[in-house]
Amino acid sequence: MTVWWVVFGLVVVCLVMRAVGPAVLGGRELPAPMRRVVTVLAPALLAGLVVTEIGGERWAALDAAMVAGVLVAGGARLVRVPALVAVVIGAAVAAGIRAFAA
Amino acid sequence: MRFRAGMRIGFGPAAATLPLGMTFGALAVTGGWGPWAPIVASMLAFSGSAQFAAATVLTGGGGGALAVTAAALMNARFVPMGLAIGPYLSGGRVRKAVESLALVDASWVGAHLGGGRFDRYRLFGATAVQYPAWLGGTVLGVVFAPSPAVIETYGLDVIFPAFFLILLIDELRGSRSRTGVLSAVLGAVISGVLLLVVPVGVALLGATAAAAVGLPKTREVGGEKQQPA
Numbered sequence: 001m002t003v004w005w006v007v008f009g010l011v012v013v014c015l016v017m018r019a020v021g022p023a024v025l026g027g028r029e030l031p032a033p034m035r036r037v038v039t040v041l042a043p044a045l046l047a048g049l050v051v052t053e054i055g056g057e058r059w060a061a062l063d064a065a066m067v068a069g070v071l072v073a074g075g076a077r078l079v080r081v082p083a084l085v086a087v088v089i090g091a092a093v094a095a096g097i098r099a100f101a102a
Numbered sequence: 103m104r105f106r107a108g109m110r111i112g113f114g115p116a117a118a119t120l121p122l123g124m125t126f127g128a129l130a131v132t133g134g135w136g137p138w139a140p141i142v143a144s145m146l147a148f149s150g151s152a153q154f155a156a157a158t159v160l161t162g163g164g165g166g167a168l169a170v171t172a173a174a175l176m177n178a179r180f181v182p183m184g185l186a187i188g189p190y191l192s193g194g195r196v197r198k199a200v201e202s203l204a205l206v207d208a209s210w211v212g213a214h215l216g217g218g219r220f221d222r223y224r225l226f227g228a229t230a231v232q233y234p235a236w237l238g239g240t241v242l243g244v245v246f247a248p249s250p251a252v253i254e255t256y257g258l259d260v261i262f263p264a265f266f267l268i269l270l271i272d273e274l275r276g277s278r279s280r281t282g283v284l285s286a287v288l289g290a291v292i293s294g295v296l297l298l299v300v301p302v303g304v305a306l307l308g309a310t311a312a313a314a315v316g317l318p319k320t321r322e323v324g325g326e327k328q329q330p331a
Contacts (some may be wrong), residue, residue, distance in 0.1 A: 021202065048308070
């Protein structure tokens with residue numbers, strides 16, 4: 001039963017967090033200073049996502065092969081390799097390092 | 103056309119979402135959720151980070167309230183993201199709230215045109231390909247329950263952070279904004295330090311504080327985002 005209550009709470013939380021901003025603001029534009037903040041919100045969030053995905057809870061998930069794979073994928077993208085190909089290269093590098101280390 | 107542009111943006115994250123969905127499905131089943139609860143969660147909550155947080159807390163012996171709280175902390179970032187994109191959604195408050203249900207990280211970034219402006223069709227297009235990948239991945243995970251070792255062996259755990267890094271590179275390359283670079287560096291540092299002492303969701307929410315560097319008025323080069331490849 002607990003699991004279904006958690007699923008219910010999870011669904012409510014996810015719906016409310018997404019909807020509260022647009023519902024509160026309605027059709028009004030954000031004030032200029034807030035718009036400037038929003039402009040640079042995406043880079044901050046993406047950088048945070050990269051770090052938290054790599055580090056995990058208390059940096060316990062940190063793994064050299066994963067870091068290498070992510071960096072190689074980023075490097076490939078910097079030299080204009082298509083995004084999907086860059087990710088495949090990154091995953092292959094991580095898999096290769098792990099296979100070599102095993 | 104704009105919807106298709108969104109779909110093209112969504113294909114990459116969708117490819118990353120599939121194995122993650124499988125991992126969630128497998129984790130939930132081994133944690134005693136049964137086959138239907140993880141599928142219903144993915145169908146209605148559609149939030150990998152929140153679902154992983156809730157499943158991890160439950161599996162680790164935390165109660166239901168703690169699991170939902172962890173999910174709420176994980177998803178608190180959607181509040182500022184929703185505030186930002188709200189004016190670009192259609193209709194009144196209720197319709198905007200309904201349209202905002204398409205909000206996920208990669209879609210929000212893909213819908214950002216630069217200068218704080220958003221395209222709702224790109225948001226919908228990007229989400230339209232990620233949703234079936236997440237739900238389908240969960241179903242596959244529930245049915246086949248691959249071990250985390252399989253995900254690791256094939257380097258599939260690299261997919262998500264690699265895609266976020268690629269989206270970041272595209273975002274910064276498109277905007278050519280020094281403030282954007284500063285925001286990214288600060289976001290990385292803040293989340294990295296916070297990770298040491300708080301849960302992942304809170305660290306992620308903390309990263310958004312770095313966007314405060316956008317508050318002072320500065321002259322920036324560019325500002326328009328290029329079409330991602």
